[in-house]
Amino acid sequence: MASTIRNTKDFFSGLLFTAIGSAALVLARDYEMGTLLRMGPGYYPSVLAGGLLLVGLICLVRSFRTDGTPIGRLAWKPMLLVVLPIACFGILIRDAGLVPAIVLLVMVSAYASERFSFKATVPLALGMCVFSWLIFIKGLGLPMQLLGPWFGF
């Protein structure tokens, strides 16, 4: 059947390119186009977005016409357990300080592994705190606090 998706990787890549391309094209309408002589801020991005849209569409068409390998499942657990504690690190680093930020990052992200062991991770987290304090604060003099305003420092 010609209407089934035969290459899912191409299909979703195409979808992604098309979506980003058209969104950028719409957004870029707010910026002045100008002329070829005096390009406005909208000219270059519009051309790029149009190109991306086109590539996306070709990719979509191709996904119906050639075969590919399946994408496979997204690994949600490692993805969330890596990305969320990193985001929390960003929240904690200034107000709570380096130590809570590192402990949270190491403890939560380590759980993403199949071989997670609580006993091994605690010393790892504490070791990283000492190491980072030595290297980044003492050694490189980066402006970070071990414990921040939340703990009354």
Added chain:
Amino acid sequence: MELLSNLGLGFQSALTVQNLLYCLGGVFLGTLIGVLPGLGPIATIAMLLPMTFTLPPESSLIMLAGIYYGAQYGGSTTAILVNLPGEASSVVTALDGHQMARKGRAGVALATAAIGSFAAGTVATVLIAVAAPPLAELALKFGPAEYASLMLLGLVASIVLAHGSLLKAFGMILLGLLLGTLGTDVNSGEQRFTFGEARLADGIGFVVLAMGMFGLGEIIRNLEHESTREAMIKHVSGLWPSKADFKRMLWPILRGTGLGSLLGILPGNGAVLASFSAYSLEKKLSKHPEEFGQGAIEGVAGPESANNAGAQTSFIPMLTLGIPSSPVMALMIGAMIIQGISPGPAVMTEQPQLFWGLIASMWVGNFFLIILNLPLIGLWVKMISVPYHLLFPVILVFCAIGVFSVNNAEYDVWLMAGFGVAGYVFSKLECEPAPMLMAFILGPLMEEYLRRALLLSRGDPLVFLQRPGSLVMLLMAAAAMAVVLLPAIRKKREEAFQEEE
């Protein structure tokens, strides 16, 4: 002998105790992190970048260059011992290197890689010293039209050299260029794609993008395939190659060096292409092609030299034109900008100490590699055998602190997390992030030059064809594009990339 006096100046600055120490430190740290499986040079440099912020410009570039060689050599070590190449250019090393290791010749394979790299590094250093001044002089004559065309050529080359689908590589380039426009437009002051977010006004930091896409994305991918790690060679002995080995590696090293030096100058990550072509060249020339893939020493010596020579000559376009030829060079340019140096042909005349110091330090760095790596092999083996489940949280901490410390901005950390997801999704879809990073760095420059060229020509787009320099580069880009689109070569290219899987 201007060359000698230039190199003399370079060695004067590279051989100060301080710079020697930074070079040594860079090589050591680079290897230390680079041997960790799944960490290529891009991720290694991005992670160690904050360490160099507080140094003076010269020392910081020398250290970064050291980190780069170290990371590359570390990657080869891992490829030989564990068959886990950290980056595309050591994929070929793994083919025969790991087979040698399995036959109990791990030490010889490592020594071959080190000797080959050192020889290649020495030749490439001289080559840079010879080629850089005339190129920089030529570059000073370049107008905006030439620069715009040159960047286009670089982007086309990175499409050609990308793995897998050309169409998707093209899409990734466009996406990278588009991401590069995010932020304040230089000419009009208009905010583009910032959604009114003041923290995006300066655009996205390249360290943020690189660490997210390469660092975090890689970690998520490794965790997905956690259980499939190969057994590694733990015992390394008999480092020194025999006389027969030396004989067999001599010509491959020389040929690899020549090939690598030439291809490394090309825009679009020539070092990768260099190691692949060196491998197939050796296989073709060998009297025993059947030994390849079974542990042929030529299959380690050739590609390793090519790879290292290419890695080094890829500094040439970066130093003389200010244009990155690979994602790693893009990171180096970023580091220069952070240090307040604007990369380009003027660096050589305005800061000769820095320029020649960096070049001389390349040779020094290669020297350190050889004297450091063979005795310390036990340490590298220990590093490789650190279990991944204890390793990756440490890498995450480094990434987080690193990105935060660039601008002291928590917002950057969040962006990096977002790009981590993007990097993982793109790898799932087989869209390569490397061309995107290149495009992201080149994008804003290209727009700038494009607009300026058109302003100067009063809006006549033919200017790109009328200026001979620009015309040549456009023709080269067109030829490269035509070549990959030709059915016959397309098939060959697919085969070449098949070999690596």
